[in-house]
Structure formats: C-alpha cells, structure tokens
Amino acid sequence: MNAHHDRPLRVALLGCGVVGTEVARRLTRDADELARRVGAPLELAGIAVRRAGAERDLPGVPADLFTTDADALVRRGDLDLVVEVMGGIDPAGDLVRAALENGASVVTANKALLAARGAELFEAAAKAERDLSFEAAVAGAIPIVRPLRESLAGDRVHRVLGIVNGTTNYILDQMTTLGQSFDEALAEAQRLGYAEADPTADVEGHDAAAKAALLAGLAFHTNLTLDDVYCEGITKVTAEAVRSATETGSVVKLLAICEQTETDDGVAVSARVHPALVPQSHPLASVRGAYNAVFVESEAAGDLMFYGQGAGGAPTASAVLGDLVAAARNRVGGVWGPGETSHADVELLPVGRALTRYHMDIDVDDRAGVLASIAQEFARFGVSIQTMRQDGRGSDARLVIVTHEAEDASLAATVEVLRGLDVVRDVTSVLRVEGGS
Amino acid sequence: MNAHHDRPLRVALLGCGVVGTEVARRLTRDADELARRVGAPLELAGIAVRRAGAERDLPGVPADLFTTDADALVRRGDLDLVVEVMGGIDPAGDLVRAALENGASVVTANKALLAARGAELFEAAAKAERDLSFEAAVAGAIPIVRPLRESLAGDRVHRVLGIVNGTTNYILDQMTTLGQSFDEALAEAQRLGYAEADPTADVEGHDAAAKAALLAGLAFHTNLTLDDVYCEGITKVTAEAVRSATETGSVVKLLAICEQTETDDGVAVSARVHPALVPQSHPLASVRGAYNAVFVESEAAGDLMFYGQGAGGAPTASAVLGDLVAAARNRVGGVWGPGETSHADVELLPVGRALTRYHMDIDVDDRAGVLASIAQEFARFGVSIQTMRQDGRGSDARLVIVTHEAEDASLAATVEVLRGLDVVRDVTSVLRVEGGS
Numbered sequence: 001m002n003a004h005h006d007r008p009l010r011v012a013l014l015g016c017g018v019v020g021t022e023v024a025r026r027l028t029r030d031a032d033e034l035a036r037r038v039g040a041p042l043e044l045a046g047i048a049v050r051r052a053g054a055e056r057d058l059p060g061v062p063a064d065l066f067t068t069d070a071d072a073l074v075r076r077g078d079l080d081l082v083v084e085v086m087g088g089i090d091p092a093g094d095l096v097r098a099a100l101e102n103g104a105s106v107v108t109a110n111k112a113l114l115a116a117r118g119a120e121l122f123e124a125a126a127k128a129e130r131d132l133s134f135e136a137a138v139a140g141a142i143p144i145v146r147p148l149r150e151s152l153a154g155d156r157v158h159r160v161l162g163i164v165n166g167t168t169n170y171i172l173d174q175m176t177t178l179g180q181s182f183d184e185a186l187a188e189a190q191r192l193g194y195a196e197a198d199p200t201a202d203v204e205g206h207d208a209a210a211k212a213a214l215l216a217g218l219a220f221h222t223n224l225t226l227d228d229v230y231c232e233g234i235t236k237v238t239a240e241a242v243r244s245a246t247e248t249g250s251v252v253k254l255l256a257i258c259e260q261t262e263t264d265d266g267v268a269v270s271a272r273v274h275p276a277l278v279p280q281s282h283p284l285a286s287v288r289g290a291y292n293a294v295f296v297e298s299e300a301a302g303d304l305m306f307y308g309q310g311a312g313g314a315p316t317a318s319a320v321l322g323d324l325v326a327a328a329r330n331r332v333g334g335v336w337g338p339g340e341t342s343h344a345d346v347e348l349l350p351v352g353r354a355l356t357r358y359h360m361d362i363d364v365d366d367r368a369g370v371l372a373s374i375a376q377e378f379a380r381f382g383v384s385i386q387t388m389r390q391d392g393r394g395s396d397a398r399l400v401i402v403t404h405e406a407e408d409a410s411l412a413a414t415v416e417v418l419r420g421l422d423v424v425r426d427v428t429s430v431l432r433v434e435g436g437s
Numbered sequence: 438m439n440a441h442h443d444r445p446l447r448v449a450l451l452g453c454g455v456v457g458t459e460v461a462r463r464l465t466r467d468a469d470e471l472a473r474r475v476g477a478p479l480e481l482a483g484i485a486v487r488r489a490g491a492e493r494d495l496p497g498v499p500a501d502l503f504t505t506d507a508d509a510l511v512r513r514g515d516l517d518l519v520v521e522v523m524g525g526i527d528p529a530g531d532l533v534r535a536a537l538e539n540g541a542s543v544v545t546a547n548k549a550l551l552a553a554r555g556a557e558l559f560e561a562a563a564k565a566e567r568d569l570s571f572e573a574a575v576a577g578a579i580p581i582v583r584p585l586r587e588s589l590a591g592d593r594v595h596r597v598l599g600i601v602n603g604t605t606n607y608i609l610d611q612m613t614t615l616g617q618s619f620d621e622a623l624a625e626a627q628r629l630g631y632a633e634a635d636p637t638a639d640v641e642g643h644d645a646a647a648k649a650a651l652l653a654g655l656a657f658h659t660n661l662t663l664d665d666v667y668c669e670g671i672t673k674v675t676a677e678a679v680r681s682a683t684e685t686g687s688v689v690k691l692l693a694i695c696e697q698t699e700t701d702d703g704v705a706v707s708a709r710v711h712p713a714l715v716p717q718s719h720p721l722a723s724v725r726g727a728y729n730a731v732f733v734e735s736e737a738a739g740d741l742m743f744y745g746q747g748a749g750g751a752p753t754a755s756a757v758l759g760d761l762v763a764a765a766r767n768r769v770g771g772v773w774g775p776g777e778t779s780h781a782d783v784e785l786l787p788v789g790r791a792l793t794r795y796h797m798d799i800d801v802d803d804r805a806g807v808l809a810s811i812a813q814e815f816a817r818f819g820v821s822i823q824t825m826r827q828d829g830r831g832s833d834a835r836l837v838i839v840t841h842e843a844e845d846a847s848l849a850a851t852v853e854v855l856r857g858l859d860v861v862r863d864v865t866s867v868l869r870v871e872g873g874s
Contacts, residue, residue, distance in 0.1 A: 146588055152755065154474075286720065300754055304580070306741075307741065318589065335770055
C-alpha cells in the first residue's frame, strides 16, 4: 500500500463550478506535493462542464480537457478516480454509477444524491471494489465522515447534534445578536451572499435534512433517506421567541438530531431537523455565523465536537482533496476502504416517539385559575413541567413554560389542547429544547 | 479489503491498567459487533501485566491469558495485533518494536514513547509492512490523527493550537472563574483526582510538549522529538495575571502551538508549549474544565476545531479501539495504512524566531516621563505597542502593555531591559497572546 509507482493516476472532474474550479486549481498547483502524499502523480484527464468555452481562470489546465459529454468521459475506461461536484440527482447519480462500473473510485460532495440514492450507489461501489467517498457532502470541510466511521468504530454513538447549515445559523445568529426579525436577517444574508435568491432548501431545513440522513447512517451503521428525516425549518421562528430564549439562558439553533433509542424490540434510530433551544453553556451555543459544528455523544469517548466551515469553494475542495488522496492511495495499493456498513438493520423511530422538551410562550388571560387549568392539561398528557414563569401585562399575561422530557407526540398534543382553551389567547411560540437538562 | 474470513485475529494487550481493562472489557462485551465491523472476530490472545494474580474485574476473560512475560508474548509469532497501553519508554519501546518485527500491527496510546522514539518505530512499522496507530496518544478520545493525516491530506496546515492537557486546563479554569491562586487550584485538582500527587509532567507542560511534537509531525509531514519543543508550564501564572487577562477580554490557556513559517530558505516549523492569552471570542476560550480541543488553521479548509475528552479510561479506550478496528480491517485485507510521511525535511525554527505578542503587567513609578522612557525601549527593539493602559495607585502605577506581533526573542529582550530600568519596580507578569488579533 505504500509502494511508489510511476504510472500517473487519471482523474476526471464532473462539474467545474466554484468547488470544481478550486479542486482543479489545487490539483495543478500542488501536483508535486500531492504526488508525494499519494505515492503516484495525479493527472487531470478530463473535466465535464455544462457549457463549452466558458471563461475559466485555470492556468495550466489545457483547454482540450474540457468536454460537455460527461457520459462518454466516465465510460472511457482508463480513469482511476472521478470527482463529482456537479450537484443534483440527475444526471449525477447515473454518472457516478457508470464511473464505478467502469473501474474508477469516486469522490462526491453531493449530499442530495447520497440522501436519495446512497444505498444503491454504495452497493455499486462494493460490487466494483472501488471507493465511494463523501466527506465533503456532510458539513463541508469538517472532518466528520472519517471520525464517525473509523475513529469511533470501536465505540457506540448514542446521539449526534449538528449545526450543519451555515445560512440558517447566520440568520439565527443575527436574530439573536441584533434582535432582527427572520425576514430582516434573511434579506441581510441574501445581500451578503450567505443565502441564495431562493432560500427554500436552506430555511426550510431540506439541506440539513439530507445531511442528517447521512450522519444517522454513519453513526448507526444503517441506511436512511431524506424521507426518513422529520424536517421543520426556521421560517416560523419569531424575534420574540429568540428573545425569550435569550432570557432563559439559551440560544436558538437549527439542529440536525440523530438518535439511537432503546425500545421494547431492541434499538431504533430517528433523525429530525428543527429549530431548538440550546443552553448557552453547551459547546454548540458558541458556534457563530456561517460556521458549522457536529456534536457527538458516545458511550466510551463521551462528548466530542467537530467545528469548521460547512460550505464554500475552498473548504469543500479541501474535503474533496482529502478523500481524493485517500482513494488514490488505495488505488496505488490495489485496495479499497471500508465500505458503508449497513449491517444494523434497525427500526426507524417516528418523530412523535422521540424524547424532547418543549419551551412555549403562551398569551393568557391574567386571572385566577388560569395556571391551574393549564397545568391540568399538561398532567392529562403525562407531561411534567420543569419551569413556569408568568409576566403580567395588565389584562393578559405571558406564560413561559419549559417541560421535562417527554415524547414529542405527547408534547404536541398538549400544545394543541392548550390552543383550544378559553383562557389561552395564543400560543405564540413552541420550540424544542436540546443539548442539556 | 472487504472480504470476510473466519480465522479470528489474535490480539495481545500490553498493560492492564485503567485503559487496558476498559479495552479488554469492550473487546469481550462487544465481540459480535466488532467482528461485524472488522469482517473477522477479534480474539484476546494474551494480556501482559506487571503483577500476576492481581484482582481484575474482567468477566469473560480467562485467567490463563494473563502473563508477566511481555517479551515472550510479543515474540510468539502468531499475533495479528498488539495494543500497547502500559506507558513509559522502557520496556514499551522494545516491545512495540519486537511486536512489529514479529508480524503484528500495533496500536499505542503512548505519547512519551512516540515523542522519544517515534521515527525509529514508524520506520520499523514500514519495514514490517504493518500499521503503527496512535490516535489515543494525542488528545485522548478526540479524533485528530486521522483528520490531520487523511482528511487534510489535500490541504496545507498553517498552524495548530491545542489545549491538550486537561489537568492544566482545569487549574486555569478554576483560577479564572473562582479567582483561585495556582496553588489553591492545584490542591483542588489533586483532591478531585484531576491532578496527580506529583503533578510535574502536567503543570510544567511536559505532557503537552510530547503531544505538540506528535501534532507538529502530523500537521507538517515531518518528525519532531520532545527536545524540539520549547516548553513553559503554568506554575508561574499568578491570580493577578489571570484577572488582568479577564479585564482585557481574554482567558489564560496552556497552548501547544505548532506553526509553519515562511523563511528566506523556504519553510520552517516550530512547536512550543506555554501559557497564553486567548480572546474570549476564540472557540478555544470556551473549552472548559478537563476538556481538550485542537484548533487547526489550514489554507483551504480554514479554521477547524476538534473538541472532547483528552484523558480517562473509557475515552482513551474508545480511541484505541477505533485504531484497532482499522488495523484489523487492514489485516483482513492484507494491507497496511498510509505510514507516517516525513518527506518534508524542514528546518526547525527556534522559539526566539516565532512570531507572537506579549501581554505585560508592569509596576512603575507614577511620575512624568515614565511612559516615554518605557516606550523608547520597545522602539529600540523594533517592537510596536498595540495598547497601553495605566492605572495610577498613588506613588506607583500599574502599566498593562499588549504588543503587536514580533519575534519572541525581541519581545523577551525588551522585557529584560525593562526589568533593569530605574522607573520599573517589577514586571509582574508576561504572557504571550495567541489566537487572534
């Protein structure tokens, strides 16, 4: 595996956007250093692009390497490695599959593709005896795939809490520090280029949900798809809810939560994405701006956190190149790495059965008996109250209630009944509380 | 590499203290799960201990596996994997070497051994075509070896800042939050079992220095020994210096700093361990108590941080078992992993040439002309002052000076000259400032 040999390894790039350009630039600039780390030179053999002739700032990359025929490129049969950074599910999925079947190891940064067709593509990689690596697909530059799959291979992961979307973290951070509304913070994020013109995938939590599916698969040695992940975005988080969180010593974060739970039949896993209150003392609370972090709770290692930039051309290229060097070393040695294990064929736990805590802001009439009738409803659903605070404001009052841990379905049912009570004017905010007691 | 085969892999343990016991317990308890992850069963073939017959709480481990003859154990010739968790340099070093030469891959948690004899042992591993893994030797359970060596293999690391000793972090944390003196905080740490009866290795920075040598080697693809690391402990950090740090928005941390610097002749690396002021806004500032963290600044990935428990039986066992599973997978596949690269034969930069900033507390006479004569000395050594604050206290005054970046030797020379000035009563504290401007 450490043998040095002189035949260059032939690398094709699918896609030459921000990440692809950065990968091509570094492959060219750092050719000597990478050759030493791999044990063989890496040679750019082709770059599939959407439009021919587009201006590209890639000195040292011959123009004749560019092609619009990605399909022919991956089927050439002489490629050792293919880097897929074009994004999307079609045609990326078929191209990755064809690349593997034609003998190349594949590095991808495509979370949407893996969350949709991961099981099938990992199987194709195992059959072809090739690597399919995807460090860049989960939390960008943060090394998390390798730590979960290899460093913790002798441990048991209980829970993964991730801030895995920089756009929403930036928006929530602005709401927290400047008191901005969601709309104000989103507009600011768009102006600065942190959010796209159509921010749906970020603010509705879809991007985080795809990463949650991948994280759960890695942590629990199983396969999840996007459809298995409960998903709630941040569009309904109000400035007032954020203020109320601050008052109770917490911050609001969009979390991707993957858990393994003991059930009567064994263990079940769940994956969910939603805004949550995190205590200010929790390491995730200090993850600011567009940064990402993944917090891992495991049996023997205890709590671990991995922090860094979750997006951007250079950070993503760093993760892609790390995978590329590892896959190239494997090609030099004629081996391939540990594939995705999915030996734990575990039950999927619906979000309703996940254990969590609720923080609720409730507008109520300010009169005798109100607290009693509200407390009664919590008791009826077996939900225990941890703290209750009442701020009188004349004829009405604001109640802030934080519950003890209970099943999400019971908590949600309690909220529904509260909304129907005469004494309740409005339940203005409901946020889950995670990451501490 | 993914082939499943039925012959068990034979594992020997050298040492059965806190970590060894935890490894043996998990190997036994989780045998089925580990066999699935490896692709072959792991079989405990022998445990070398210092004293025979000591009581051990290891259900399922046959008594005849224990031996006091470690040398005979590693030379049996039928071992696939050896776990060295006995600590110390002798006889651990010779045993690791013999294990490799007799065909076993080795997993070690022994930072002192690697900082002393790493180059020789890695060479022995390469020659024997076996793995020598050491994730547990740097920052305990925190996955840092694999991320530095593999995830960042396509990137360039500029700097590593680590809080890699839990004992000193706990002591400094107590001094910061409770205003305790070093002696008070040390006594408390000893009472709670966070510090040993002889705390020298921790409080003088030797433990952190061994880890700094390993981190620098990993980050910069070179070899460093303990002697290459400048080392200054925390015994001289006063309660007043910690208070002064807090006033300027910083906290005092014992940092292991590994840097690559451009020089006239190319690049040079340096490794140093010393107390330093870290701005409260820096992610390292919130690493509290006995936790560890390693902050990595790299060209493409940007800033990354890895956080977790740096010591303890279960966390260390988690890191050992992660390495063991990876090495076992390699044995199943008949391969070995990427060895330590030391291709970058770089110059070692003495601490005097490292760029840093100084924070100084100085007692001076409170009279006209004092500031001018002090400022003149800074100018003479080419050291630029960033901030200077004077608190009058009657006939004397306290000056707090923070410099801009300069070479450590110039800063140290300035301090020496200041100590000799008539107007200077005492330089009460000198601490470097790291991790931001």
